[in-house]
Amino acid sequence: MCHQVRHLRIHMIWSRHYEEKHIDKTGEVIHELISSQKSLVSFHLESCKAYTRIFFPLLSIHSRSLRHLKFDQVDFRGCPSWAPISDCANLQLLEIIQCTNMEPDMVRPLISNNNTPGEKFKVKYIKINHSCRELEEWVKRVNGYKQIDLPIDIQKLDEASGSNNRTKEI
Template sequence: MQFLNADVLREIFLKLADTNDLTGEYSSIGLRDLYPCIFVCRQWCSVAMPILWGRPFHFLRFSEDEPIPRTSDKILEISLSYINLCLAVIEWCNDLENIMRQKYGEESELTEEAEYLILHTILKLCFNKGARLSSLNILIYDFIFSDNDKDDKKTLALTKCFVDKELEEFFASIHSLEFNVMFKVTNDLISMLSRICHKLNHVYVHTLWSRRPDTQIVTEFGESFTALVSAQKNLSSFHLSKCKGYTHVFLPALSKCTKTLRHMKFEEVDFKDCKPWFTIAECNNLVSLQVIQCSNTNFEMIEPVINTTFMNISEALYYGDGICNEFMEWADGINNKIRDRICEM
Protein backbone atom coordinates (compact mmCIF):
# COMPACT_ATOMS: atom_id res chain seq x y z
CA MET A 1 0.00 0.00 0.00
CA GLN A 2 2.88 2.36 0.79
CA PHE A 3 4.31 2.08 -2.74
CA LEU A 4 1.11 2.23 -4.79
CA ASN A 5 0.98 4.41 -7.89
CA ALA A 6 -0.05 7.98 -7.01
CA ASP A 7 -3.10 7.82 -9.30
CA VAL A 8 -4.28 4.64 -7.60
CA LEU A 9 -3.73 6.19 -4.17
CA ARG A 10 -5.75 9.23 -5.17
CA GLU A 11 -8.71 7.07 -6.21
CA ILE A 12 -8.53 5.23 -2.88
CA PHE A 13 -8.38 8.50 -0.94
CA LEU A 14 -11.33 9.91 -2.90
CA LYS A 15 -13.34 6.86 -1.88
CA LEU A 16 -12.19 7.34 1.70
CA ALA A 17 -13.36 10.96 1.52
CA ASP A 18 -16.80 9.61 0.55
CA THR A 19 -16.93 11.64 -2.66
CA ASN A 20 -20.42 12.45 -3.96
CA ASP A 21 -20.71 11.06 -7.50
CA LEU A 22 -23.04 13.86 -8.57
CA THR A 23 -21.38 16.97 -7.14
CA GLY A 24 -17.83 15.77 -6.48
CA GLU A 25 -18.11 16.92 -2.86
CA TYR A 26 -16.33 15.19 0.00
CA SER A 27 -18.22 14.38 3.20
CA SER A 28 -17.06 15.95 6.46
CA ILE A 29 -16.66 12.55 8.11
CA GLY A 30 -14.73 11.29 5.09
CA LEU A 31 -12.28 14.18 5.26
CA ARG A 32 -11.74 13.55 8.95
CA ASP A 33 -10.79 9.95 8.15
CA LEU A 34 -8.36 11.20 5.50
CA TYR A 35 -6.24 13.33 7.85
CA PRO A 36 -4.26 10.37 9.36
CA CYS A 37 -3.08 9.45 5.85
CA ILE A 38 -0.84 12.52 5.65
CA PHE A 39 1.36 11.09 8.43
CA VAL A 40 2.05 7.69 6.84
CA CYS A 41 4.78 8.72 4.40
CA ARG A 42 5.73 11.49 1.99
CA GLN A 43 3.93 9.90 -0.94
CA TRP A 44 0.66 9.52 0.97
CA CYS A 45 0.96 13.08 2.23
CA SER A 46 1.56 14.50 -1.27
CA VAL A 47 -1.55 12.72 -2.59
CA ALA A 48 -3.85 13.43 0.37
CA MET A 49 -3.06 17.12 0.88
CA PRO A 50 -4.50 18.42 -2.43
CA ILE A 51 -7.77 16.66 -1.59
CA LEU A 52 -7.86 18.22 1.87
CA TRP A 53 -6.98 21.63 0.44
CA GLY A 54 -9.94 21.31 -1.91
CA ARG A 55 -11.96 22.42 1.11
CA PRO A 56 -9.46 24.73 2.83
CA PHE A 57 -11.99 26.21 5.24
CA HIS A 58 -13.39 22.91 6.44
CA PHE A 59 -13.23 22.48 10.19
CA LEU A 60 -13.51 19.27 12.20
CA ARG A 61 -16.44 18.58 14.48
CA PHE A 62 -15.32 16.46 17.39
CA SER A 63 -18.60 16.24 19.28
CA GLU A 64 -22.06 15.62 17.87
CA ASP A 65 -23.42 17.69 20.77
CA GLU A 66 -21.61 20.83 19.65
CA PRO A 67 -23.91 22.76 17.30
CA ILE A 68 -22.37 24.59 14.37
CA PRO A 69 -23.40 28.26 14.39
CA ARG A 70 -25.56 29.31 11.45
CA THR A 71 -25.18 33.07 11.47
CA SER A 72 -26.42 35.54 8.92
CA ASP A 73 -22.84 36.63 8.30
CA LYS A 74 -21.80 33.55 6.35
CA ILE A 75 -20.82 34.49 2.84
CA LEU A 76 -18.54 31.75 1.52
CA GLU A 77 -18.98 28.05 2.16
CA ILE A 78 -17.09 25.11 0.76
CA SER A 79 -19.69 22.41 1.26
CA LEU A 80 -22.75 20.93 -0.38
CA SER A 81 -23.49 18.54 2.47
CA TYR A 82 -27.17 18.92 3.22
CA ILE A 83 -27.42 15.95 5.60
CA ASN A 84 -24.85 16.33 8.37
CA LEU A 85 -24.77 20.17 8.31
CA CYS A 86 -21.01 20.15 8.92
CA LEU A 87 -20.57 23.34 6.95
CA ALA A 88 -17.23 24.92 6.18
CA VAL A 89 -17.50 28.63 6.75
CA ILE A 90 -15.40 31.78 6.64
CA GLU A 91 -16.19 33.35 10.00
CA TRP A 92 -13.00 35.35 10.54
CA CYS A 93 -14.62 38.66 9.60
CA ASN A 94 -17.48 38.02 11.97
CA ASP A 95 -15.19 36.93 14.81
CA LEU A 96 -12.95 39.95 14.38
CA GLU A 97 -15.98 42.23 14.39
CA ASN A 98 -17.16 40.70 17.67
CA ILE A 99 -13.73 41.29 19.21
CA MET A 100 -13.82 44.93 18.10
CA ARG A 101 -17.25 45.40 19.64
CA GLN A 102 -16.14 43.92 22.94
CA LYS A 103 -13.15 46.24 23.04
CA TYR A 104 -14.48 49.44 21.48
CA GLY A 105 -18.27 49.24 21.91
CA GLU A 106 -21.32 47.94 20.10
CA GLU A 107 -21.12 50.50 17.29
CA SER A 108 -17.70 49.31 16.10
CA GLU A 109 -17.60 47.35 12.87
CA LEU A 110 -15.18 46.49 10.09
CA THR A 111 -15.00 48.77 7.09
CA GLU A 112 -15.61 47.39 3.62
CA GLU A 113 -11.89 47.64 2.85
CA ALA A 114 -11.01 45.71 6.02
CA GLU A 115 -13.47 42.96 5.03
CA TYR A 116 -11.80 42.72 1.63
CA LEU A 117 -8.24 42.71 3.00
CA ILE A 118 -9.03 39.92 5.48
CA LEU A 119 -10.80 37.79 2.89
CA HIS A 120 -8.18 38.43 0.22
CA THR A 121 -5.32 37.55 2.59
CA ILE A 122 -6.95 34.27 3.59
CA LEU A 123 -7.74 33.28 0.01
CA LYS A 124 -4.25 34.23 -1.20
CA LEU A 125 -2.70 32.14 1.59
CA CYS A 126 -4.79 29.13 0.57
CA PHE A 127 -4.01 29.69 -3.11
CA ASN A 128 -0.26 29.83 -2.45
CA LYS A 129 -0.54 26.57 -0.50
CA GLY A 130 -2.03 24.86 -3.54
CA ALA A 131 -5.72 25.19 -2.68
CA ARG A 132 -8.23 25.31 -5.51
CA LEU A 133 -11.93 25.64 -4.75
CA SER A 134 -14.00 22.64 -5.78
CA SER A 135 -17.30 24.28 -4.83
CA LEU A 136 -18.68 27.67 -3.89
CA ASN A 137 -21.79 28.39 -1.81
CA ILE A 138 -23.01 31.97 -1.66
CA LEU A 139 -25.65 31.93 1.06
CA ILE A 140 -27.44 34.87 2.63
CA TYR A 141 -29.73 34.18 5.58
CA ASP A 142 -30.91 37.72 6.35
CA PHE A 143 -34.11 39.05 4.82
CA ILE A 144 -33.31 40.60 1.46
CA PHE A 145 -34.51 44.10 2.30
CA SER A 146 -32.98 44.28 5.77
CA ASP A 147 -31.70 47.70 6.79
CA ASN A 148 -28.51 46.00 7.94
CA ASP A 149 -25.95 46.23 5.12
CA LYS A 150 -23.55 43.72 6.71
CA ASP A 151 -24.28 41.03 4.12
CA ASP A 152 -23.85 43.50 1.27
CA LYS A 153 -20.49 44.55 2.69
CA LYS A 154 -19.21 40.97 2.85
CA THR A 155 -20.56 40.28 -0.62
CA LEU A 156 -18.76 43.33 -1.99
CA ALA A 157 -15.56 42.04 -0.39
CA LEU A 158 -16.04 38.69 -2.11
CA THR A 159 -16.84 40.43 -5.41
CA LYS A 160 -13.54 42.31 -5.27
CA CYS A 161 -11.72 39.00 -4.72
CA PHE A 162 -13.34 37.57 -7.86
CA VAL A 163 -11.93 40.33 -10.05
CA ASP A 164 -8.44 40.00 -8.56
CA LYS A 165 -6.17 38.55 -11.25
CA GLU A 166 -4.00 36.93 -8.57
CA LEU A 167 -6.94 34.77 -7.44
CA GLU A 168 -8.49 33.97 -10.81
CA GLU A 169 -7.10 30.42 -10.89
CA PHE A 170 -8.30 29.88 -7.33
CA PHE A 171 -11.93 30.24 -8.45
CA ALA A 172 -11.53 28.82 -11.97
CA SER A 173 -11.63 25.21 -10.76
CA ILE A 174 -15.08 25.43 -9.12
CA HIS A 175 -17.35 22.65 -10.35
CA SER A 176 -20.24 22.94 -7.87
CA LEU A 177 -22.07 26.23 -7.33
CA GLU A 178 -24.87 26.97 -4.88
CA PHE A 179 -26.51 30.31 -4.18
CA ASN A 180 -29.73 31.62 -2.65
CA VAL A 181 -31.79 34.77 -2.05
CA MET A 182 -31.51 37.79 -4.29
CA PHE A 183 -29.52 40.65 -2.84
CA LYS A 184 -28.10 43.84 -4.26
CA VAL A 185 -24.96 42.51 -5.90
CA THR A 186 -25.94 38.92 -6.77
CA ASN A 187 -26.03 39.70 -10.49
CA ASP A 188 -22.51 41.15 -10.35
CA LEU A 189 -21.23 37.99 -8.65
CA ILE A 190 -22.91 35.72 -11.18
CA SER A 191 -21.56 37.79 -14.08
CA MET A 192 -18.03 37.54 -12.66
CA LEU A 193 -18.41 33.79 -12.20
CA SER A 194 -19.43 33.45 -15.85
CA ARG A 195 -16.11 35.02 -16.86
CA ILE A 196 -13.99 32.94 -14.49
CA CYS A 197 -15.71 29.55 -14.04
CA HIS A 198 -16.14 27.36 -17.11
CA LYS A 199 -15.99 23.94 -15.41
CA LEU A 200 -19.27 23.83 -13.49
CA ASN A 201 -20.86 20.37 -13.32
CA HIS A 202 -23.53 21.10 -10.73
CA VAL A 203 -25.64 24.21 -10.04
CA TYR A 204 -28.08 24.46 -7.13
CA VAL A 205 -30.28 27.58 -6.86
CA HIS A 206 -32.81 28.04 -4.08
CA THR A 207 -34.96 30.52 -2.17
CA LEU A 208 -35.71 32.96 -4.97
CA TRP A 209 -39.00 34.81 -4.63
CA SER A 210 -40.65 37.68 -6.42
CA ARG A 211 -44.24 38.92 -6.27
CA ARG A 212 -44.17 39.70 -9.99
CA PRO A 213 -42.13 37.80 -12.64
CA ASP A 214 -41.62 40.81 -14.92
CA THR A 215 -39.64 43.07 -12.60
CA GLN A 216 -36.29 44.51 -13.66
CA ILE A 217 -34.35 42.57 -11.02
CA VAL A 218 -35.81 39.26 -12.31
CA THR A 219 -34.94 40.19 -15.89
CA GLU A 220 -31.38 41.16 -14.96
CA PHE A 221 -30.96 37.95 -12.98
CA GLY A 222 -32.12 35.95 -16.00
CA GLU A 223 -29.52 37.65 -18.20
CA SER A 224 -26.74 36.98 -15.67
CA PHE A 225 -27.74 33.35 -15.19
CA THR A 226 -27.94 32.79 -18.95
CA ALA A 227 -24.40 34.15 -19.31
CA LEU A 228 -23.19 31.83 -16.54
CA VAL A 229 -24.77 28.72 -18.07
CA SER A 230 -23.63 29.62 -21.58
CA ALA A 231 -20.02 29.70 -20.36
CA GLN A 232 -20.13 26.09 -19.15
CA LYS A 233 -18.76 23.19 -21.16
CA ASN A 234 -20.05 20.24 -19.13
CA LEU A 235 -22.97 21.21 -16.88
CA SER A 236 -24.56 17.88 -15.99
CA SER A 237 -26.75 18.62 -12.97
CA PHE A 238 -29.26 21.38 -12.11
CA HIS A 239 -31.34 21.69 -8.94
CA LEU A 240 -33.91 24.45 -8.34
CA SER A 241 -35.91 24.70 -5.11
CA LYS A 242 -38.20 27.15 -3.29
CA CYS A 243 -38.63 29.41 -6.29
CA LYS A 244 -41.46 31.73 -7.30
CA GLY A 245 -41.49 34.54 -9.83
CA TYR A 246 -38.04 33.62 -11.17
CA THR A 247 -38.87 30.16 -12.53
CA HIS A 248 -39.44 31.24 -16.12
CA VAL A 249 -35.82 32.41 -16.58
CA PHE A 250 -34.16 29.05 -15.88
CA LEU A 251 -35.29 26.65 -18.62
CA PRO A 252 -34.50 29.06 -21.50
CA ALA A 253 -31.03 29.58 -19.99
CA LEU A 254 -30.48 25.83 -19.61
CA SER A 255 -31.24 25.31 -23.31
CA LYS A 256 -27.54 26.08 -23.82
CA CYS A 257 -26.61 22.84 -22.02
CA THR A 258 -29.09 20.26 -23.31
CA LYS A 259 -26.29 18.04 -24.66
CA THR A 260 -24.64 17.65 -21.25
CA LEU A 261 -27.50 17.86 -18.71
CA ARG A 262 -28.20 14.47 -17.12
CA HIS A 263 -29.84 15.27 -13.77
CA MET A 264 -32.62 17.83 -13.18
CA LYS A 265 -34.53 18.40 -9.95
CA PHE A 266 -37.32 20.88 -9.19
CA GLU A 267 -38.51 21.13 -5.60
CA GLU A 268 -41.16 23.51 -4.24
CA VAL A 269 -41.13 25.46 -7.50
CA ASP A 270 -44.05 27.55 -8.77
CA PHE A 271 -44.27 27.08 -12.56
CA LYS A 272 -46.98 29.70 -13.03
CA ASP A 273 -46.82 31.39 -16.47
CA CYS A 274 -43.88 29.20 -17.57
CA LYS A 275 -43.62 28.10 -21.19
CA PRO A 276 -43.62 24.42 -22.32
CA TRP A 277 -40.68 22.31 -21.15
CA PHE A 278 -38.94 22.06 -24.54
CA THR A 279 -35.55 22.47 -22.86
CA ILE A 280 -36.04 19.35 -20.74
CA ALA A 281 -37.34 17.44 -23.76
CA GLU A 282 -34.16 18.30 -25.67
CA CYS A 283 -31.90 16.76 -22.99
CA ASN A 284 -31.22 13.54 -24.89
CA ASN A 285 -28.87 12.20 -22.21
CA LEU A 286 -31.28 12.80 -19.31
CA VAL A 287 -30.85 10.18 -16.57
CA SER A 288 -32.95 11.62 -13.74
CA LEU A 289 -35.90 14.04 -13.61
CA GLN A 290 -37.45 14.91 -10.24
CA VAL A 291 -40.49 17.17 -9.73
CA ILE A 292 -41.29 17.43 -6.03
CA GLN A 293 -43.99 19.53 -4.33
CA CYS A 294 -44.23 21.85 -7.33
CA SER A 295 -47.29 23.88 -8.32
CA ASN A 296 -49.06 25.26 -11.40
CA THR A 297 -47.98 22.65 -13.91
CA ASN A 298 -50.35 21.82 -16.77
CA PHE A 299 -50.58 19.52 -19.76
CA GLU A 300 -49.41 22.11 -22.29
CA MET A 301 -46.32 22.73 -20.15
CA ILE A 302 -45.24 19.10 -19.72
CA GLU A 303 -46.39 17.82 -23.15
CA PRO A 304 -42.92 18.10 -24.81
CA VAL A 305 -41.45 15.90 -22.06
CA ILE A 306 -44.06 13.14 -22.07
CA ASN A 307 -43.87 12.96 -25.88
CA THR A 308 -40.09 12.44 -25.82
CA THR A 309 -38.29 9.10 -25.56
CA PHE A 310 -35.32 9.38 -23.20
CA MET A 311 -33.03 6.45 -23.94
CA ASN A 312 -30.92 6.73 -20.77
CA ILE A 313 -33.49 7.74 -18.15
CA SER A 314 -33.39 5.68 -14.94
CA GLU A 315 -35.53 7.82 -12.64
CA ALA A 316 -38.70 9.89 -13.09
CA LEU A 317 -39.76 11.03 -9.64
CA TYR A 318 -42.75 13.15 -8.65
CA TYR A 319 -44.40 14.01 -5.34
CA GLY A 320 -47.10 16.49 -4.33
CA ASP A 321 -50.58 17.65 -5.32
CA GLY A 322 -49.63 20.42 -7.74
CA ILE A 323 -48.40 18.13 -10.53
CA CYS A 324 -50.74 17.42 -13.45
CA ASN A 325 -52.08 13.89 -13.93
CA GLU A 326 -50.48 13.43 -17.35
CA PHE A 327 -46.99 13.88 -15.90
CA MET A 328 -47.71 11.41 -13.10
CA GLU A 329 -48.95 8.82 -15.60
CA TRP A 330 -45.85 9.31 -17.76
CA ALA A 331 -43.50 9.02 -14.76
CA ASP A 332 -45.26 5.87 -13.54
CA GLY A 333 -44.89 4.37 -17.01
CA ILE A 334 -41.16 5.17 -17.08
CA ASN A 335 -40.58 3.67 -13.62
CA ASN A 336 -42.59 0.53 -14.46
CA LYS A 337 -40.42 -0.06 -17.53
CA ILE A 338 -37.28 0.39 -15.42
CA ARG A 339 -38.55 -2.11 -12.83
CA ASP A 340 -39.43 -4.61 -15.57
CA ARG A 341 -35.92 -4.35 -17.03
CA ILE A 342 -34.39 -4.95 -13.60
CA CYS A 343 -36.60 -8.01 -13.03
CA GLU A 344 -35.56 -9.47 -16.39
CA MET A 345 -31.86 -9.23 -15.55
Protein backbone atom coordinates in the same frame (compact mmCIF):
# COMPACT_ATOMS: atom_id res chain seq x y z
CA MET B 1 -16.36 34.15 -14.55
CA CYS B 2 -15.86 30.43 -13.97
CA HIS B 3 -16.53 28.24 -17.03
CA GLN B 4 -16.02 24.79 -15.51
CA VAL B 5 -19.12 24.48 -13.29
CA ARG B 6 -20.47 20.95 -13.66
CA HIS B 7 -23.08 20.93 -10.88
CA LEU B 8 -25.22 24.02 -10.31
CA ARG B 9 -27.71 24.39 -7.47
CA ILE B 10 -29.80 27.54 -7.19
CA HIS B 11 -31.73 27.81 -3.95
CA MET B 12 -34.37 30.31 -2.77
CA ILE B 13 -34.68 32.71 -5.65
CA TRP B 14 -38.14 34.22 -5.64
CA SER B 15 -40.22 37.32 -6.07
CA ARG B 16 -43.75 38.18 -5.04
CA HIS B 17 -44.56 39.42 -8.53
CA TYR B 18 -43.98 37.66 -11.84
CA GLU B 19 -43.58 40.63 -14.17
CA GLU B 20 -41.15 42.90 -12.32
CA LYS B 21 -38.19 44.43 -14.14
CA HIS B 22 -35.70 43.20 -11.55
CA ILE B 23 -36.58 39.62 -12.53
CA ASP B 24 -35.33 40.36 -16.03
CA LYS B 25 -32.19 42.05 -14.68
CA THR B 26 -31.43 39.05 -12.46
CA GLY B 27 -32.23 36.85 -15.43
CA GLU B 28 -29.44 38.49 -17.43
CA VAL B 29 -26.91 37.53 -14.74
CA ILE B 30 -28.28 33.98 -14.54
CA HIS B 31 -28.22 33.72 -18.35
CA GLU B 32 -24.57 34.77 -18.43
CA LEU B 33 -23.62 32.29 -15.70
CA ILE B 34 -25.37 29.26 -17.21
CA SER B 35 -24.57 29.98 -20.86
CA SER B 36 -20.85 30.45 -20.11
CA GLN B 37 -20.48 26.91 -18.76
CA LYS B 38 -18.79 24.29 -20.93
CA SER B 39 -20.73 21.18 -19.88
CA LEU B 40 -23.23 21.34 -17.07
CA VAL B 41 -23.97 17.83 -15.74
CA SER B 42 -26.58 18.59 -13.08
CA PHE B 43 -28.92 21.48 -12.44
CA HIS B 44 -30.97 21.79 -9.25
CA LEU B 45 -33.53 24.55 -8.78
CA GLU B 46 -35.05 24.73 -5.31
CA SER B 47 -37.59 27.08 -3.71
CA CYS B 48 -38.03 29.19 -6.80
CA LYS B 49 -40.93 31.49 -7.63
CA ALA B 50 -41.30 33.94 -10.54
CA TYR B 51 -37.81 33.31 -11.97
CA THR B 52 -38.54 29.85 -13.35
CA ARG B 53 -39.27 31.11 -16.86
CA ILE B 54 -35.67 32.31 -17.11
CA PHE B 55 -34.09 28.88 -16.62
CA PHE B 56 -35.86 26.70 -19.17
CA PRO B 57 -34.46 28.20 -22.39
CA LEU B 58 -30.97 27.92 -20.87
CA LEU B 59 -31.28 24.17 -20.34
CA SER B 60 -31.15 23.59 -24.10
CA ILE B 61 -27.60 24.95 -24.15
CA HIS B 62 -26.54 21.89 -22.13
CA SER B 63 -28.84 19.31 -23.71
CA ARG B 64 -25.94 16.96 -24.48
CA SER B 65 -24.23 17.13 -21.09
CA LEU B 66 -27.13 17.29 -18.59
CA ARG B 67 -27.64 14.03 -16.70
CA HIS B 68 -29.65 15.17 -13.67
CA LEU B 69 -32.37 17.81 -13.30
CA LYS B 70 -34.04 18.51 -9.99
CA PHE B 71 -36.92 20.89 -9.32
CA ASP B 72 -37.86 21.10 -5.64
CA GLN B 73 -40.66 23.40 -4.46
CA VAL B 74 -40.66 25.33 -7.72
CA ASP B 75 -43.61 27.43 -8.85
CA PHE B 76 -43.86 26.96 -12.62
CA ARG B 77 -46.40 29.76 -13.19
CA GLY B 78 -45.48 31.64 -16.36
CA CYS B 79 -42.91 29.04 -17.35
CA PRO B 80 -42.51 28.20 -21.04
CA SER B 81 -42.73 24.71 -22.50
CA TRP B 82 -40.58 21.90 -21.15
CA ALA B 83 -39.15 21.22 -24.63
CA PRO B 84 -35.58 21.87 -23.40
CA ILE B 85 -35.95 18.98 -20.94
CA SER B 86 -37.19 16.64 -23.66
CA ASP B 87 -34.11 17.58 -25.72
CA CYS B 88 -31.71 16.37 -23.01
CA ALA B 89 -30.53 13.20 -24.76
CA ASN B 90 -28.43 11.88 -21.86
CA LEU B 91 -30.76 12.71 -18.98
CA GLN B 92 -30.69 9.93 -16.38
CA LEU B 93 -32.68 11.43 -13.51
CA LEU B 94 -35.49 13.98 -13.48
CA GLU B 95 -36.76 14.95 -10.02
CA ILE B 96 -39.95 16.97 -9.57
CA ILE B 97 -40.66 17.44 -5.88
CA GLN B 98 -43.62 19.38 -4.47
CA CYS B 99 -43.83 21.75 -7.42
CA THR B 100 -46.87 23.81 -8.38
CA ASN B 101 -48.55 25.29 -11.45
CA MET B 102 -47.46 22.68 -13.96
CA GLU B 103 -49.86 22.95 -16.89
CA PRO B 104 -50.57 20.30 -19.57
CA ASP B 105 -49.38 22.56 -22.42
CA MET B 106 -46.18 23.24 -20.51
CA VAL B 107 -45.22 19.58 -19.94
CA ARG B 108 -46.58 18.22 -23.25
CA PRO B 109 -43.22 18.38 -25.14
CA LEU B 110 -41.68 16.19 -22.45
CA ILE B 111 -44.46 13.66 -22.08
CA SER B 112 -45.16 13.33 -25.80
CA ASN B 113 -41.51 13.08 -26.83
CA ASN B 114 -41.10 10.23 -29.31
CA ASN B 115 -37.58 9.58 -28.07
CA THR B 116 -38.19 7.03 -25.37
CA PRO B 117 -35.97 7.49 -22.33
CA GLY B 118 -33.09 5.07 -22.02
CA GLU B 119 -33.14 2.17 -19.60
CA LYS B 120 -31.08 4.21 -17.12
CA PHE B 121 -33.64 7.05 -17.10
CA LYS B 122 -35.68 7.52 -13.92
CA VAL B 123 -38.21 10.07 -12.74
CA LYS B 124 -38.77 10.93 -9.08
CA TYR B 125 -42.04 12.72 -8.62
CA ILE B 126 -43.62 13.84 -5.37
CA LYS B 127 -46.77 15.85 -5.89
CA ILE B 128 -48.43 18.29 -3.58
CA ASN B 129 -52.17 18.82 -3.74
CA HIS B 130 -53.66 18.61 -7.21
CA SER B 131 -51.06 18.47 -9.88
CA CYS B 132 -50.82 17.98 -13.61
CA ARG B 133 -52.65 14.75 -14.39
CA GLU B 134 -50.86 14.31 -17.73
CA LEU B 135 -47.47 14.50 -16.02
CA GLU B 136 -48.57 12.00 -13.37
CA GLU B 137 -49.67 9.53 -16.05
CA TRP B 138 -46.37 9.90 -17.88
CA VAL B 139 -44.40 9.26 -14.68
CA LYS B 140 -46.43 6.08 -14.14
CA ARG B 141 -45.62 4.90 -17.68
CA VAL B 142 -41.91 5.63 -17.30
CA ASN B 143 -41.40 4.29 -13.77
CA GLY B 144 -44.31 2.02 -13.15
CA TYR B 145 -46.76 2.94 -10.43
CA LYS B 146 -45.77 2.96 -6.78
CA GLN B 147 -48.36 4.15 -4.31
CA ILE B 148 -46.92 5.25 -0.99
CA ASP B 149 -49.43 5.96 1.73
CA LEU B 150 -48.37 8.71 4.07
CA PRO B 151 -49.48 8.60 7.70
CA ILE B 152 -50.84 12.16 7.53
CA ASP B 153 -53.15 13.66 4.94
CA ILE B 154 -51.01 16.30 3.25
CA GLN B 155 -54.05 18.10 1.85
CA LYS B 156 -55.46 18.64 5.34
CA LEU B 157 -52.09 19.85 6.62
CA ASP B 158 -51.86 22.27 3.73
CA GLU B 159 -55.34 23.67 4.38
CA ALA B 160 -54.66 24.00 8.09
CA SER B 161 -51.43 25.90 7.43
CA GLY B 162 -53.17 28.36 5.11
CA SER B 163 -50.79 27.44 2.30
CA ASN B 164 -51.51 28.97 -1.07
CA ASN B 165 -49.87 26.09 -2.96
CA ARG B 166 -53.21 24.81 -4.15
CA THR B 167 -53.72 24.52 -7.87
CA LYS B 168 -56.95 23.75 -9.60
CA GLU B 169 -57.59 20.21 -10.73
CA ILE B 170 -57.61 19.60 -14.43
